[in-house]
Amino acid sequence: MSVRLRPIQALRLWQEVGLSMVRRHAVDLTQRQMVILLTIYLEPPPHTVRGLAAKLGVTKPVITRALDAMGELDLVSRRRDPADRRNVIIQRTVRGSLFLDEFSDRVVEAAGALSP
Amino acid sequence: MSVRLRPIQALRLWQEVGLSMVRRHAVDLTQRQMVILLTIYLEPPPHTVRGLAAKLGVTKPVITRALDAMGELDLVSRRRDPADRRNVIIQRTVRGSLFLDEFSDRVVEAAGALSP
């Protein structure tokens, strides 16, 4: 049950969603931060810094700093892996779940309103 | 002919598209810049700085600087309005059209690949 979308509809969808985010002065995440957040919430744990860095094709400091920023916003949390204390396990938070719920609702709504 | 999308599909779509952008080390536009670019290409001209600022609910310098950045990348161009030389008319470019064409293709492809 794939989703059929035409190019012009894709552009309008992105514009509409982006516009609603900008106008609300909502939480303004970088594209990378958003991808990291989505990966944490969509893919099976455990998530580590090096795993995310490899998946995104970026360096580890990028992940660390993105987690710093999103941790400050309480969108994700970190704790040491007790089994291997070098690892950091990245975890979801209530606020992060809520944020993505609202975001997805906005996308669904915008998609439903696409006209042509 | 609206597009029916479930919340989980919306999140996966955003993740997939964002991931492909990040991995390609592609042009990295701010959310605001992307919205501005989409507005210029999707809505009927003429586009002015104040018009875009009002539509997005941001200050004019934000638009000016976004246009600076995207103009540097040759995604948009500016010229003075000959009728009222205070105005600046923002125009599309070949490179900007190409960029959005490729972007929309990526979105369409990701949407078609959504499984559940």
Add this chain to the structure above:
DNA sequence: CCCGATCGTTTCACATCCGTATCATCTTTC
């Protein structure tokens, strides 16, 4: 003609993000 209004840009101080290199800590191997 001139003075207020409009439009886009610039300035300033500040914050954030990036990539590279380096660091401290922890684990594994010999």
Add this chain to the structure above:
DNA sequence: GAAAGATGATACGGATGTGAAACGATCGGG
């Protein structure tokens, strides 16, 4: 146990975005 490897965090220098305020250029009504 000591050395090598792995892991995440930090330091540094540079680039870029932001909001608020002020600026120069241009238009238009009296």
